[in-house]
Amino acid sequence: MSIVQLNISLADDDEDDRLFFKEVIDDVKMDTALSLFNDGQELMRYLLKPDLILPNLIFLDLNMPIKNGMQCLREIRGNKKFKDVIIAIYSTSSSENDIEDTFVEGANIYINKPNSFKKLTEVVEKVLQINWQYQTSNLNKENFLFRI
Amino acid sequence: MNFFVKYDLNILGRVAIAQVLEELALDYRIKSLGEIEIVESLDIDSRTLLADKLAVFGIAIVDDEKTALVQRIKLTIDTLIKDKEGISVKLSVYLSNVLNYSYAYLSNLFSELTHTSIENYVILCKVDYVKELIGTSNLTLTEIAFRLHYSSVAHLSGQFKKTTGLTPSSFQKILKKRKERLE
Numbered sequence: 001m002s003i004v005q006l007n008i009s010l011a012d013d014d015e016d017d018r019l020f021f022k023e024v025i026d027d028v029k030m031d032t033a034l035s036l037f038n039d040g041q042e043l044m045r046y047l048l049k050p051d052l053i054l055p056n057l058i059f060l061d062l063n064m065p066i067k068n069g070m071q072c073l074r075e076i077r078g079n080k081k082f083k084d085v086i087i088a089i090y091s092t093s094s095s096e097n098d099i100e101d102t103f104v105e106g107a108n109i110y111i112n113k114p115n116s117f118k119k120l121t122e123v124v125e126k127v128l129q130i131n132w133q134y135q136t137s138n139l140n141k142e143n144f145l146f147r148i
Numbered sequence: 149m150n151f152f153v154k155y156d157l158n159i160l161g162r163v164a165i166a167q168v169l170e171e172l173a174l175d176y177r178i179k180s181l182g183e184i185e186i187v188e189s190l191d192i193d194s195r196t197l198l199a200d201k202l203a204v205f206g207i208a209i210v211d212d213e214k215t216a217l218v219q220r221i222k223l224t225i226d227t228l229i230k231d232k233e234g235i236s237v238k239l240s241v242y243l244s245n246v247l248n249y250s251y252a253y254l255s256n257l258f259s260e261l262t263h264t265s266i267e268n269y270v271i272l273c274k275v276d277y278v279k280e281l282i283g284t285s286n287l288t289l290t291e292i293a294f295r296l297h298y299s300s301v302a303h304l305s306g307q308f309k310k311t312t313g314l315t316p317s318s319f320q321k322i323l324k325k326r327k328e329r330l331e
Contacts, residue, residue: 030263100318104325110313129263133272136262138157138226143279145322147313 006032006128007053011043011072012061012090020117021059021090024124030132040067044075047082054085057131059111062091062098070102077106086131086144099147108144123148150331154284158227164205172198182210182223218261220247221254222269229273234297239270275311278304282316283323289316 008025012018018036025034035055037043043060044067046052058076062069069089076082088109089102099110109127114120126148134144162178169176172194175187190198199209210216224246228235235242240251243266247254258266274296281292293304308316 100322100325103322104329106326129268130272132263133269137222137269137273139273139276140157140280143276143283143323145279145312145314145319 006030006057006131007035007055008032008057008059009035009037009043009046009055010059010061010090011037011040011064011069012059013039013064014061017061017113020120021124024117024121027121028125028128030128032128039064040069040072043067043072047076054082056135057086057088057127059088059090060107062089062093062102070105073102073105073107084141086134088127103145108146110147112148152284152327154280161205161207164207165202168198168201168205171201174198182219214257214261217247217249217254218258221258221266225266225270225273229270229277229296232295239266271307271311275308278308278316279312279319282320 010018010021012021018038022034022036025032035046037046040060043058047054060069060072069091073087073089076085076087086108087106088111089107090111090113091098092113093099094112102110109130111123111127114123127146130146133139134141161182165178165184166176169184169186177185179185195209202209210219221243224243225239228239228242237245240255243254244251255266258264258269262269264272278292278296281287281295282289285292287295289304290301293301296304298304298307305316308314308319312319314322
């Protein structure tokens with residue numbers, strides 16, 4: 001399987017974090033298309049559009065107004081249409097319970113939001129690399145669990 | 149009722165390919181490492197038909213030679229990791245002998261096309277296999293370490309933690325809770 005372009009979505013209510021993330025993605029040496037959402041409800045409305053080209057990878061903030069990341073995660077994992085979509089939780093919380101709960105609910109990656117541009121670049125590059133390998137190799141997606 | 153299955157992707161792939169080729173009445177031979185030889189040459193229509201039928205199983209025909217070689221490197225590594233016997237030579241020597249290219253060439257090509265190095269890919273595959281064994285077998289971590297030729301359980305746990313950010317036991321706990329949720 002070859003990926004021509006990697007479709008990425010990010011839902012985060014913090015405008016600075018969204019811009020920061022966009023800058024990092026623009027710098028990465030991979031062909032990507034990024035869609036940004038201000039909260040979980042916006043993301044879910046987008047995902048449920050008919051004929052949408054599904055994202056390969058969704059970055060989800062946990063604490064968002066209207067619809068939080070955990071609710072989005074449950075809705076996405078409850079819908080067979082999204083079974084191949086990789087979900088990365090992108091949160092400031094480093095509570096062991098939050099981390100375990102999101103994995104149990106079907107998240108693939110848990111990222112603690114880094115506080116520097118350099119660190120975020122490293123983290124995003126690592127996530128994209130691992131994701132690439134899972135999309136193009138004989139690796140078992142059922143066991144796609146990483147904490148970064 | 150719910151039940152769990154485990155499967156071997158290599159076997160699934162072979163069976164699916166054989167089924168498609170037989171359906172199209174092609175005289176074929178499945179060589180190792182994802183290479184297939186067919187006696188007749190295909191015109192564009194038959195080739196498209198073959199590609200469509202394989203696509204149902206998520207199998208794609210690799211057209212370009214570099215991508216095909218990267219695929220062979222990956223398959224050689226996958227097979228090797230799951231082989232109980234292991235190899236007595238270094239991986240770089242082994243790959244170079246099996247694939248008939250210098251390791252420097254293979255290594256550069258791999259990094260160029262997959263966004264990662266052969267060494268990182270090997271670690272990712274080994275950890276993936278450890279995850280699979282933790283989830284589907286009754287082997288202890290010590291037995292898994294021995295089977296995958298780690299020098300010790302500590303080495304396995306260290307590499308697992310460094311690669312996945314989780315300890316083998318927290319990974320196991322998550323898998324268990326996921327299964328409980330499904331029941």
